[in-house]
Amino acid sequence: MDQNAPDPPSRRPTLSQVAKAAGVSEITASRALRGGSAVAKTTRQKVERAAQALNYVPNRLAGTLAGGASRQVAVILPSLSNIVFADVLKGLETRLEDDGYHPILGISHYDATREEHLLHDLLSWRPAGLVLAPTSGNAATRALLQAAELPVVEVMDTDPDAADMAVGFSHRAAGRAMAHYLIGRGYRRMAYIGHDIATDFRALARLDGFKDGLTDAGHILSDTLILDGPSSVPLGREGLARMLDRTTPRPEAVFFSNDDMAVGGVFHCQTAGLSLPHDIALAGFNGLSIGQALPTPLTTIASNRERIGFVAADHILRRLKGERPSRITQIDFRLLPGSTA
Amino acid sequence: MDQNAPDPPSRRPTLSQVAKAAGVSEITASRALRGGSAVAKTTRQKVERAAQALNYVPNRLAGTLAGGASRQVAVILPSLSNIVFADVLKGLETRLEDDGYHPILGISHYDATREEHLLHDLLSWRPAGLVLAPTSGNAATRALLQAAELPVVEVMDTDPDAADMAVGFSHRAAGRAMAHYLIGRGYRRMAYIGHDIATDFRALARLDGFKDGLTDAGHILSDTLILDGPSSVPLGREGLARMLDRTTPRPEAVFFSNDDMAVGGVFHCQTAGLSLPHDIALAGFNGLSIGQALPTPLTTIASNRERIGFVAADHILRRLKGERPSRITQIDFRLLPGSTA
């Protein structure tokens, strides 16, 4: 509590104090508490009792410094405003915790400089591994990664030249899949509405894939609207309103950068009295539950973010045990036909 | 390790190597890199150049062990599925990063045992501070906190007997405020629909406050429906459907445990052809953007989660500088009258 008061009286108990209390050597106490090694059952109990009595909490800084492997994993994500990355983090944390590991977190805010800085900072804690959803193909970052000599997983995409491992799916393929689906449904005049794509290069990859898909079938994108700022429901709503306002005839189908945006579009249609998908078709990306709970379930592509996080953590952990998980792991997306397109 | 080997293939460079390269003593290198202390400008430059050349990344485990204060802050949250805690985490991370601190994360899953375990685990990293959104008034946890002797902030509520500091607002007061508002709007027969409340005791507090508010005005809650599982849009939708199915006459107004649930309710009304708020009034809690973007903006109470996280981190940091931020900090909620009630 009191920061100023000189507090020599109550320093946290150390292993040596536990050892003394249990009447054994420090190293024996260490082994007893860590389990595994050869320690007599009675000795172990004595030590455990002493630790309990003193309210001993081991100091892993010291342990890691002396022994080797940390049980912390650095995690760098571009954002937490979007539930998508919270999902990834949840999957990560769940798997890590199973093995007594913990994430140290950094948020890059889609800023490459910040990402690099974070990387340097987090590496200084000597984590056992690193998981990141890269913000860009930053060269400096890549160099640091290569030099870091620790298991690294890049999540959310399947970049074939990932520094080490990658867990995710191809956003380009996802965009293409949506194009094929919409074409198959008979839509022709198609538009795209997205949030600030300069920063979110995975959204950009989806757009590129979408265009590719249209091209495959001999079509082209009839209209594109990119709005400033992070994706959100209100932004999507505003986007569709503006697009319909400025373009005649209106597009037959609109692909949004993600579900948040698309749900905004659905709301606009409700307000404007447009019936889905008759008057206009809308599609999103991510498969958020909000979109599926709409009176008209959103047509979208489900990504399994939590699983991506989980598998990423698992890869780190397995690597630490000496195994060699595959370099690129595909976590499939799935097109969810709803009733909006 | 082998001390004699001239150049162990690829261990990370240490401060001593940097010092050697710069032709100064270890401690001088340390001071040069940390800045502040008295080091000649030329010396500092030499050291910085050497560090750069060697690609030196300091080892904070060693630094913290030797020197004192860690730059990690333990964070324990009950969940990440709900955007609410992701928001808090975002605020925390933002403020911490400003000062070069980083969160180590643990998720309790609304489980008191797990929370206690996490606390023990995270404390073993000797964090400089601790932020948690308590899952319960767990006694063992509280004891650990008291003994921990580090700045602790409990977030999301303003528990007057917080172990150390608290940043948030009274959920009870929020519930009451909603009751008063709805009564003021003329609604009488009111119901509540919530998610698994056994675990989420802040939602329970809101319900209690809501009941209090009704009692204040001489009314009582006409119906209550608690559903299993975490809150979600589909769950709220299902909840309202079930309630309307089983109860006649239907309630005039329904207060949901949060916005996710309430938005589900709105969707159900859209599907069932009920007009809001004429046929039935709905209200939520949190002030999520999704609710505000609905064709009928949701009546709700806005909480400022990100700010709570930010202020919590700020309190920790200030405490570490020797200041004494106030024990209980209120981050006000605000009733947002929408068009659903």
Next chain:
DNA sequence: AACCTTATTGACAGCGCTGTCATTACTTGC
């Protein structure tokens, strides 16, 4: 009984860094 295992415990030397106090170099005042 001498010998060999195996189980259990401990001594020792650091891990990489920083706090403390001491030392040296360089100014400045009179």
Next chain:
DNA sequence: GCAAGTAATGACAGCGCTGTCAATAAGGTT
């Protein structure tokens, strides 16, 4: 030009723990 002060640097010890190897005790073999 010399005492006294300031700036810059370094030697040393130790943070709390674990890996390595050695030592001892206990049990089994021929």
